[in-house]
Amino acid sequence: MELLEAAVRSYAWGSRTAIAQLRGDRNPTPHPEAELWLGAHPGDPAMLAGSRSENGAARSLLEQIDADPVGQLGRQVLAQFGPRLPFLLKVLAAEEPLSLQAHPSKRQAEEGFDREEERGLPIDSPLRNYRDRNHKPEVVVALGPFEALAGFRDAASTVELLAAIDVPELAPHIALLRGEQDEAGLRALFTTWITMPQNAVDELLPKVVQGCVRYLTAHSGGGPLGAVMRTVLEISDTYPGDVGVLSSMLLNRVTLQDGEALYLPAGNLHAYLRGVAVEVMANSDNVLRGGLTPKHVDVPELLRVLDFGSVDAVPMTDTTAPGGPPIPGEYEYPAHTQDFRLSRVLLGVDPLTLGGRDNPDARGPEILLCVDGAVELRCGEQRLELGGTQAAWIAAADPALTLRALTPSARVFRSTVGAIGPGAGKPLVSHQLDTANSRGEDVRP
Numbered sequence: 391m392e393l394l395e396a397a398v399r400s401y402a403w404g405s406r407t408a409i410a411q412l413r414g415d416r417n418p419t420p421h422p423e424a425e426l427w428l429g430a431h432p433g434d435p436a437m438l439a440g441s442r443s444e445n446g447a448a449r450s451l452l453e454q455i456d457a458d459p460v461g462q463l464g465r466q467v468l469a470q471f472g473p474r475l476p477f478l479l480k481v482l483a484a485e486e487p488l489s490l491q492a493h494p495s496k497r498q499a500e501e502g503f504d505r506e507e508e509r510g511l512p513i514d515s516p517l518r519n520y521r522d523r524n525h526k527p528e529v530v531v532a533l534g535p536f537e538a539l540a541g542f543r544d545a546a547s548t549v550e551l552l553a554a555i556d557v558p559e560l561a562p563h564i565a566l567l568r569g570e571q572d573e574a575g576l577r578a579l580f581t582t583w584i585t586m587p588q589n590a591v592d593e594l595l596p597k598v599v600q601g602c603v604r605y606l607t608a609h610s611g612g613g614p615l616g617a618v619m620r621t622v623l624e625i626s627d628t629y630p631g632d633v634g635v636l637s638s639m640l641l642n643r644v645t646l647q648d649g650e651a652l653y654l655p656a657g658n659l660h661a662y663l664r665g666v667a668v669e670v671m672a673n674s675d676n677v678l679r680g681g682l683t684p685k686h687v688d689v690p691e692l693l694r695v696l697d698f699g700s701v702d703a704v705p706m707t708d709t710t711a712p713g714g715p716p717i718p719g720e721y722e723y724p725a726h727t728q729d730f731r732l733s734r735v736l737l738g739v740d741p742l743t744l745g746g747r748d749n750p751d752a753r754g755p756e757i758l759l760c761v762d763g764a765v766e767l768r769c770g771e772q773r774l775e776l777g778g779t780q781a782a783w784i785a786a787a788d789p790a791l792t793l794r795a796l797t798p799s800a801r802v803f804r805s806t807v808g809a810i811g812p813g814a815g816k817p818l819v820s821h822q823l824d825t826a827n828s829r830g831e832d833v834r835p
């Protein structure tokens with residue numbers, strides 16, 4: 391067990407205050423802080439604080455795993471995923487909308503990577519879609535209100551939205567979707583928009599924006615579609631003239647409350663708009679962009695990967711008592727992937743021993759991230775204290791792990807590998823981990 395120092399990523403859409411506040415640092419910061427990376431990603435691995443020498447040099451988690459893959463990852467994880475950490479845990483703080491994007495399935499990533507290798511595209515080329523052969527499912531958990539677009543809304547509701555914008559130039563697009571109110575219609579309309587010449591986008595977009603302003607004025611800033619209309623305006627402010635503003639009208643607009651989460655499977659078109667969140671994903675860089683970005687958009691490849699089936703983007707709720715407040719214990723956010731498992735651990739006064747570490751042969755690596763309060767970790771003879779957004783690395787070789795709040799309550803996120811331990815290989819449902827408190831009581835409902 392070791393204290394893990396996150397790598398801080400600065401992107402233009404980040405916040406100068408949110409991450410610094412969580413970490414207890416001075417703010418506003420000179421540069422926007424967008425993401426904290428907690429993992430062993432070769433692009434920016436986290437550092438092991440205990441290894442830091444007097445001259446400031448430290449060993450990275452990546453180097454530690456390279457030097458001792460069996461001890462760090464465990465035999466099962468090593469056999470299934472090779473000598474690398476299968477997941478990356480992040481804290482992200484978005485002040486502005488991020489690009490519209492989707493991620494490939496494992497098979498699509500393998501095929502796409504091989505195709506781009508055959509074409510001889512250098513791995514760091516900006517034209518490259520596939521930088522590895524892996525899928526990239528994600529779970530995002532809000533820390534406070536978090537706005538996002540995720541998955542295609544059902545076609546009938548989108549017809550209603552486009553009609554309410556009330557712009558004659560949208561008439562053929564409405565007719566297209568009205569004629570086929572399903573996956574095929576959504577694919578046809580999305581394809582029409584994303585392949586539209588820029589001069590046509592430049593003509594249509596201002597009219598759509600005006601339509602949204604008219605709707606909001608007529609409804610005193612509200613109305614049943616007010617939130618969606620405001621989002622169109624906001625995105626168009628940040629990305630004027632970007633065709634992604636049109637595509638964003640096809641997606642579910644979701645507001646997550648603190649502790650609520652979304653699972654983003656392969657093919658789900660999504661964009662984070664604003665807020666602070668914890669995110670875990672499979673160890674991959676494979677992103678297909680669909681607009682709201684100055685970066686490369688490969689339209690044919692995006693169309694190949696996107697899932698046009700409409701979905702209800704219903705947040706997963708962070709509660710073990712339906713309708714009630716979260717109760718102490720471990721709650722798992724369901725995700726249908728073997729690469730990671732994410733749970734939040736809510737701690738009260740009683741120490742809690744985390745499940746899944748009793749069998750030395752089936753133990754894996756994990757990262758614990760404290761987001762509220764302060765917590766004491768005990769692992770064998772070792773003891774660590776974590777405060778705001780501090781994290782700990784637990785190697786597979788480390789024994790049982792007991793947590794205790796040092797403040798009246800504390801919240802910790804726990805990221806482990808989904809392919810090992812209880813429920814391995816099955817689609818996961820909530821409350822599946824063996825969770826027991828120090829008195830040996832089962833806290834599952």
Ligand SMILES: [Zn+2]
Pocket residue numbers: 491492493528654660
């Ligand atoms: Zn994503």
